[in-house]
Amino acid sequence: MALRLLLSCILLTTGFSAEISMLVQTGASLQLDIRTQEKLPDFDDFSWKNEKSENIAKYSSESKKVKLHDSYKNRVDFNNKSFSLTLKDTQKTDSGVYTAIASGQSDNNIVTYRVSVIDAVESPVLAVNSSWSSPDPCSFTCNGRYIIISSIYNSSSCSPEEVTSSDNHILRLNCSGDSIMCNYSNPVSWKNDTKKVNELCTVNQGPERLQAKEASLHLLWLIPVCLFTIGSLVVFGKLKKGAQKNEQTIYAEVDDNNKPQKSLEMLKKSENPQTVYDTAKDPGQTDVTIHTTPNDDHMNQVNVKQ
Structure with a gap:
């Protein structure tokens, strides 16, 4: 207990503060503020340092000028009134610790940030399971990177599910009416894939409906056969009628001994x-x-x- 109090006193007297975690999407901008309600102590220089102790931006209270580190030129902005630092077009290499320090007779750590630059999630994919076949209930997958949810759409619903990965990526599956929704997200982005059920797979319609559908297909095949038969009968009738018009019949009553x-x-x-x-x-x-x-x-x- 005494040791814990001693450490607290040291932190307060030296100006150290707890780290503030910041998450940013790759390519986005991030503003780091000093976040203090109290007036800054008198200082000769105010600087933002990275975890390599490089002075990203150093402001002189005497000259009122800012000097930027060569590797950060055109990539950061320093506000000499609020003393905030803005990182532009952040990349994975920008992940790390950033500390604001007011230097005078001693160095005072004003605020410390731990920045994590994270890529945006990829779009999830809704797809039918390769093993599924009609007329079974629709079996499909909601597929995010490294996470997959398998489910079945039966009648008019499916069971909502949610899976979280070790790196804080979340995959959610939900059904609403005749739509299936697959959402994939992380702390800095989210994307979804939504499809109508009839776009994804054929829902089980029951044996009676399937039999009716098969019967209608058979009737479609009978139509050309019937048309051909009717056409043949019409042509045959016309030919027979024409032959009857040209026919002549002679009836002769003759005697056995005398031929006509x-x-x-x-x-x-x-x-x-x-x-x-x-x-x-x-x-x-x-x-x-x-x-x-x-x-x-x-x-x-x-x-x-x-």
Whole structure:
């Protein structure tokens, strides 16, 4: 207990203060303030030093001028009224300890910062699991760098999840309505990937809906077959009707002993096809009846008697 009090007294008399942690994204600017409500002690020089004890910026109370370190020129700004220091376009190499010191008859540490320059997170990726297949419930992954969450979207929801890595990166998964959201963040940045469920995967629709969908696909295949069949019937009907218009039929009643020679000769001379039917009569008499059907469907009858 006595040792702890002694250390506290030493810190107070020498002006040391606790470190203040500051996080900044790579490429961004960071302002370091003196953060004191009290008036600064009298000093000859005020400087900001890095952990290598290099004077990044040194201000003289006598000349009112600021001298910048060669390696920080064009990369820092010093405010000679607030005594703050701004680091511009920060890089990973800028991570470290920065201390503001007021120097006079003694050095007084005004404030100390521990700066960490962190890269922004990469965009997460929502993707379907390679093992998933329809019509099973949609199985997908929310993938951040070094962190993966696997989940299932069933009916209209999925279980919200959150995973934090050892380097303070956080991956969050959530579903809202028909949207799936994957958020990836660290202390200086965050990004997300949001997709509609039907963009990501086909949700299980149940056996009845699947059967209806398959039946509709079969009906689509039947349409061209039906059209082809109907077209064939129409063409065949037109051809048959045309053949019937050109057909002529002759009915002849003939005797077994006497053939209707005249009628046959007339048939041979005819330009249109004819059909002869013979019917046996009493001996000595031959009746030949010729029925012709011309193209105008008018029936002509020719009776030949011998």
